[in-house]
Amino acid sequence: MAGSAHNNPSRSTQPTAPGGSRLSMLPVLCIAGLFAFALLPDARANARLFFSIIGAAAGLSLWGAILLFLHRRSGRRLAVEVAIAKPHYVQAVVQIVILAYWGWYWPRAYDEIPLIAAQLIFFYALDALLAWSRGRVWRFGFGPMPIVISTNLLLWFKHDWYFFQFLLLTTGALAKQFITWDREGQRRHIFNPSAFAQSTFAVVLIATGMSSQLTWGREIAASFETPYMLLVIFLGGLVVQYLFHVTLMTLAATATLLIFNLIYTGITDLPYFVTANIVAPIFLGLHLLVTDPATSPRTNLGRVLFGSLYGLGFCALFRLLDHYQLALFWDKLLPVPILNLCVPLIDRICRAGMVGRLNSKWETCMFAFRMNLVHMTIWILLFVGMWRAGFIQAPLPKNETVGETIIFWKRALAEGKPNAGHSFVMAVGALAEGSGSADAFNELGLICIDGTVADVERNDAKALKYFDQACEMGSIEGCANVAIQYLYLRQRLSDEDVAFALEKLEESCDAMVGSPSCYLLGSAYETGRSRPKDAQRALELYERSGINNLYAVKGIARITLAENLTYDLGEVAPVLEKAALLSDAESNWYLGYMHLTGNGVAQDPIRVKQRIQKACQLGSKKACNAANQPELPPFANPEMQVPGWTSAYPVD
Numbered sequence: 001m002a003g004s005a006h007n008n009p010s011r012s013t014q015p016t017a018p019g020g021s022r023l024s025m026l027p028v029l030c031i032a033g034l035f036a037f038a039l040l041p042d043a044r045a046n047a048r049l050f051f052s053i054i055g056a057a058a059g060l061s062l063w064g065a066i067l068l069f070l071h072r073r074s075g076r077r078l079a080v081e082v083a084i085a086k087p088h089y090v091q092a093v094v095q096i097v098i099l100a101y102w103g104w105y106w107p108r109a110y111d112e113i114p115l116i117a118a119q120l121i122f123f124y125a126l127d128a129l130l131a132w133s134r135g136r137v138w139r140f141g142f143g144p145m146p147i148v149i150s151t152n153l154l155l156w157f158k159h160d161w162y163f164f165q166f167l168l169l170t171t172g173a174l175a176k177q178f179i180t181w182d183r184e185g186q187r188r189h190i191f192n193p194s195a196f197a198q199s200t201f202a203v204v205l206i207a208t209g210m211s212s213q214l215t216w217g218r219e220i221a222a223s224f225e226t227p228y229m230l231l232v233i234f235l236g237g238l239v240v241q242y243l244f245h246v247t248l249m250t251l252a253a254t255a256t257l258l259i260f261n262l263i264y265t266g267i268t269d270l271p272y273f274v275t276a277n278i279v280a281p282i283f284l285g286l287h288l289l290v291t292d293p294a295t296s297p298r299t300n301l302g303r304v305l306f307g308s309l310y311g312l313g314f315c316a317l318f319r320l321l322d323h324y325q326l327a328l329f330w331d332k333l334l335p336v337p338i339l340n341l342c343v344p345l346i347d348r349i350c351r352a353g354m355v356g357r358l359n360s361k362w363e364t365c366m367f368a369f370r371m372n373l374v375h376m377t378i379w380i381l382l383f384v385g386m387w388r389a390g391f392i393q394a395p396l397p398k399n400e401t402v403g404e405t406i407i408f409w410k411r412a413l414a415e416g417k418p419n420a421g422h423s424f425v426m427a428v429g430a431l432a433e434g435s436g437s438a439d440a441f442n443e444l445g446l447i448c449i450d451g452t453v454a455d456v457e458r459n460d461a462k463a464l465k466y467f468d469q470a471c472e473m474g475s476i477e478g479c480a481n482v483a484i485q486y487l488y489l490r491q492r493l494s495d496e497d498v499a500f501a502l503e504k505l506e507e508s509c510d511a512m513v514g515s516p517s518c519y520l521l522g523s524a525y526e527t528g529r530s531r532p533k534d535a536q537r538a539l540e541l542y543e544r545s546g547i548n549n550l551y552a553v554k555g556i557a558r559i560t561l562a563e564n565l566t567y568d569l570g571e572v573a574p575v576l577e578k579a580a581l582l583s584d585a586e587s588n589w590y591l592g593y594m595h596l597t598g599n600g601v602a603q604d605p606i607r608v609k610q611r612i613q614k615a616c617q618l619g620s621k622k623a624c625n626a627a628n629q630p631e632l633p634p635f636a637n638p639e640m641q642v643p644g645w646t647s648a649y650p651v652d
Contacts (some may be wrong), residue, residue, distance in 0.1 A: 002083050008329075009571070012414055012553075016106065023080040023082070024079075024080050024128075024138075025078075025142055026080075026128070026140065027060075027064060027124065027125040027126065027128040027129060028064070028578045030060075030121040030122070030124045030125040030128075031057055031061050031125050031456065032063065032392075034053060034056060034057040034118060034121055034125070035053075035054065035057045035061070035123055036116075037053050037114065037117070037118040037121075038050050038053040038054050038057070040114050040115070040118075041114070042114070042159060044113075044374065046159045046160065046282055048159065048160045048161070048162070049159040049160070049162050051090065051163075052162040052163035052165075052166065053118060053162070054368035055163060056122055056163070056166040056429040057122075057233065057374070059123050060126065060129065062596055063129050064125070066127040067129060067132055067133060067410075071132070076101070076135075078132050078138070079132075079136075079137040079138065079366065080128075080137065080138050080140050081137045081138070081139050082139075082140055082141065082651065083139035083140065083141040083145065084141050084142065085141055085142065086243065086614055087141035087146075087243075087244060087293065088141055088143050088144040088145060088146055089141075089145070089156040089238060090239065090240060090243055091145075091146035091150075091240060092145035093147060093148060094155060094236035094237075094239055094240060095145075095149040095150055095288075096149065097223055097232070097234075097236055098153060098232060098233060098236060098284070099113075099152070099153060101221070101226070101229070101232045102224060102226065102229070105223070105226035105227070106223040106226065108219075108223070109223070112152070112156060112297045115156075115162070115165075116148065116149070116152050117141045118173055119151075119152070119165060119166070119169055120144060120145065120148045122166055122169065123144040123169050123173065125168070126170060126173050127143070127144055127173060128140075130173060130174075132179050132617050138466075140296050145253070147169070147172055147173075147176075147193050147394075148169065150194045150288050151168065151169065151172070151194045151197070151198065153220075153284060153288065154194075154217075154220065154281075154284075154285075154288075154329075154332075154333070155168070155198055155201075155215055155216075155217050155220065155329075156215065156216045156217075157214055157215050157216075158214060158216060159217065161214045163217075164214065168197050168198065168201055169197065171196070171197040171200055171201070172193035172194050172196060172197035173265045173424065175189065175190075175191050175193055175196045175197065176189045176191075176193040177189075179191060179196075181344075183344065183473060188295075188296065189294060190340055190341065191336075191337050191340045191341075192289060192292045192297060192336055192340060194289075195336035195337060195340075196336075196337050196340070197331050199330075199333050199334050199336060201367075201474070202333055202334060203225075203334075204281070204329055205327075206326050206327070206330065211326070211327035211329075211330070212327060213559045217327060217329040217330070218327060218328075218329055218433065218579055219433065220281075220329070221279075221281045221328070222430065222433040222434035223434070224279075224280040224281050224284065225276075225279060225280050226280070226436045227326070229280040229283075230278070230280055230392055231387075233280070233283050233284055234283075236287070236378075237250060237287040237291075237508045238376065239371070240287070241291075241310055241375075241376055241379070242372070242376065244293055245293075245368065245372040245375075246293060246296070246303075246370060247293040247297060247375040247376050247379050248300060248303035248304050248307060248375055249290045249303045249304075249306055249307035249310070250285075250287055250290070250302040250307065250379065251304075251307065251375060251378060251379040251382065252303065252305070252306070252307030252308045252311070253290060253307035253308065253310045253311040253314075254278070254286055254307075254311070254382065254383075254386075255308075255311075255382065256307070256308045256310075256311030256312060256315075257277070257279075257311045257314070257315070257555065258279055258382075258391065258436055259306065260272065260311065260312070260315050261273065261277050268355050268417060268418055270412055270417055270418070270419070270420070270423065271330075272315070272318075272428045273318065274409075274423045274426045275405065275426070275427050275430045275431070275434075276391045276392075277392060278386075278391070281332060282314060282331075282332050283392075284332075285314070285332035285333070285405050286307075286310075288332065288333065289310075289336045290306065290307060290310045290336065290339070290403075290543050295340045295350060296349050296404075297343050297346050297350070297361050298347055298372075299346075299347050299350040299351060299363070299402075300350075300359055300362050300363050301344045301350040301355060301358065301359040301362065302343075302347045302349075302350040302359075304340075305346055305349075305350065306339060306343070306346055306469070309335070309339055309342075310335050310336070312545075313332055313338070313339070314332055314335060315336030317330070317331040317334055317335065318331045319422075319517075320420070322422050322426060323329045323422065323455075325455055325456075328421065328426070330587075337390045339472055344587065344652050348586055366647060379615065386641075390470070402431050402435060402437045402439060402440060403428055403439065403648065403649050405431060405546050406424075406427070406428060406431070406439070406440065406443055406649045407649050407651055409424035409427045409428075409443075410424060410649065410651040411651055412424070413453070414651060416449075421453050421454035422454045422455075423454060424447075424453060424454070425447055425454050427455060428440050428443045428444055428447065432444055432466075436473070438470045438471075438473035438474050438475035439470065439471075439478075439649065440472065440479060440647040441466050441467075441469045441470035441477050441478065441514045441649065442466065442467060442470035442475045442477050442478040442481065442646075442648060443648075443649070444462070444466040444646055445462075445463040445465075445467040445470065445478070445481055445645075446647055448460070448462045448463035449463045449481075449645055450467065456632050460485070460489065460491055461491075463481075463485070464482070464485055464491055464492070465493065467481040467485065468493050468497050468501075469483045470598065471500065471501050471504065472500070475648065476504060476505070476508050476517065477500040477646040477647060477648045478501075479500075479502075479504040479505055479508075479517075480500035480505060480516060480517060480520055480646045481645055482497060482498065483498070483501050483502060483505060483520045483523075483524070483644055484520065484642065484643055484645065484646075485523060486501075486530070487523045487527060487529055488523075488640065488642045488643070489642065494518050495530070499530060501522075502521065502530055502531065504519030505517035505520055505521055505609075506521055509541065509544065511522055515544075515545065516545065516549060516572070516646065518541045518542070518544040518545040518552070519541065519542060519545040519549050519552040519555065519643075520643075521541050521544040522537075522538040522539070522540075522541030522544075522552065522555055523538070523547065523551075523555065525537045525541065526538035526555060526558075526559060527539040535559050535562075535563050535565075538555065538559060539555075539556060539559050539560075539565070539567070542555040542556045542559070543556065547571060547572055547575055548612070550575060550579055550584075551641075551643045553572040553575045554576070554586060554587065554590065554603065556569070556572050557569055557572055557576060557590040557594065557600075558590065558637060560599065561590065561593050561594070561597070561599075561635045562636075562637060567599075568599070568600060569594055569599045569600025570600040570601075571600075572600065573591070573594065573600040573601050576590055576594075577591065580611070580614070583644075584618070584641070585615045585617055585618035585619055585620040585638070585639075585641075586612045586615075586638050586639070586640060586641050587612075587616035587621065588612070588614045588618065588620075588623070588640040589611070589612070589615045589620060589622070589623055590638075591607075592607075592608050592609075592610075592612040592615065592623075592632070593608075593632075593635050595607040595608045595611060596608045596632060602616055608632060612626050612627050612632065613627050615638070620638055620639055621639065622636065622638050622639065623638070
């Protein structure tokens with residue numbers, strides 16, 4: 001399923017097919033159609049998208065008008081040749097099937113179809129104007145379709161920046177026309193047009209850090225993980241492999257990924273690709289990006305080497321991009337232009353010396369058609385074997401569910417396994433964006449709050465966004481973390497978000513005695529934040545949370561001491577003493593005042609002084625101020641410790 005096939009434009013200036021003069025009006029119709037696409041609902045709702053389409057159409061119109069003027073002045077005709085090439089329409093049909101299947105699970109892909117159609121008619125007009133500007137015949141056929149569709153299977157720019165989508169296609173078209181070389185006696189383009197254009201833009205977007213802000217690349221890659229997508233790509237690929245004998249490159253690339261992953265797992269006991277051994281986007285790349293007959297090797301050994309190098313390049317870029325926290329969806333694209341440049345060298349190596357003799361025997365041992373059937377048989381057996389073994393289209397070992405995946409990587413991180421931190425972040429991100437897991441979004445928030453996992457720096461604002469999203473999606477832990485961030489750090493996205501989180505916590509508290517939700521609700525009533533200030537209601541909720549919750553116990557002691565309530569603290573005293581022994585300053589502060597009043601513990605002036613001094617030593621500024629005074633001042637709330645952030649998947 002190559003993104004392009006060889007297209008050697010004729011230098012004739014006369015139409016070579018009947019109706020060529022009428023076909024020369026097609027670019028005019030395409031440009032008019034492009035103007036019409038500016039009336040799409042999406043374009044009318046987004047001024048920047050509207051002007052992107054209008055600007056592209058206007059640019060083509062101006063170019064076409066100048067070209068028509070020059071041709072009429074010189075007396076030359078705009079020549080057209082109908083050129084129906086099998087590689088073009090076969091690839092286009094297969095790609096359309098993949099697009100249709102993808103959209104069945106991700107309707108957003110269907111929503112984009114009108115804009116894909118706009119890109120297609122843009123490319124047809126562009127292709128014609130480029131050919132005529134060079135004094136050549138425009139070869140009208142299905143050639144633009146696989147370039148445009150393959151591009152849209154991998155990358156969209158967001159509507160605010162959609163003019164880049166037209167520039168992307170223009171870059172591919174210009175590369176196909178002007179970046180060429182002599183190969184086997186013919187002038188051919190060097191690069192796969194769609195891969196070259198996307199790789200060029202990738203370098204710029206990576207350098208500027210704008211990949212996620214300007215494109216939907218991350219969302220496209222995540223949404224491609226649909227049930228049986230690998231099987232759909234595999235079956236479509238068989239059609240292309242049967243017709244155009246490009247099996248070896250896909251076979252070699254897949255075998256390389258398999259062997260590399262098995263070796264890595266054998267050494268580290270961890271999967272290299274974190275959530276799946278071969279994900280759908282790279283499987284698409286194995287069929288779409290390295291199988292262009294015009295930009296890949298001609299020799300059998302060369303094709304094997306080409307595919308293997310692509311697999312190794314992908315493995316290297318997967319870790320390199322992750323290490324520098326760059327968008328991973330570029331990993332399947334960036335090796336392709338480099339490999340395209342190496343094609344003549346690869347073929348020379350595979351035709352020289354002993355290697356050349358081996359390649360010659362391989363290529364001449366039977367007819368090419370039969371040889372391709374042998375290659376396809378090996379590829380089918382490899383694919384079926386990987387499928388049955390669970391290597392593809394199945395969760396990794398021990399990772400059958402979202403929870404087990406997160407726990408697996410948390411344990412690997414705790415055990416100090418190589419790359420476990422980066423893999424943990426990657427796995428959680430993939431589960432959040434690909435599977436839409438609320439608990440995974442909550443884990444992303446925890447990673448941002450922690451600030452020590454891999455190279456992710458602490459970012460409270462980003463954590464709050466993840467917690468809030470998790471809460472909206474139904475994660476009670478996410479709601480708890482939204483409440484913690486507001487009640488203790490005074491951070492929130494909006495009052496409505498906090499109110500929603502507390503409502504969910506109230507439902508949880510009502511449903512289960514001992515729920516941590518009760519403690520957080522108690523804190524809201526105690527402080528009067530997002531709830532009416534009510535010490536008695538707060539005390540009831542702290543009691544409901546239970547004495548096994550240290551923060552609820554502290555709340556009971558704090559309210560009792562602050563409000564001078566007749567509440568026996570004898571039941572909570574052992575919990576506070578245990579925490580005090582574990583160097584908790586806040587617990588020492590409460591115990592000091594409990595010894596002063598004799599509530600729950602023996603009244604003991606010496607213990608009072610010891611507890612307050614201990615709290616001071618553990619970092620409490622209020623305790624230090626109190627310890628330096630002749631008499632202990634009236635009770636005041638200490639510097640309260642932020643409760644532990646909650647996870648749906650704690651690791652022992």
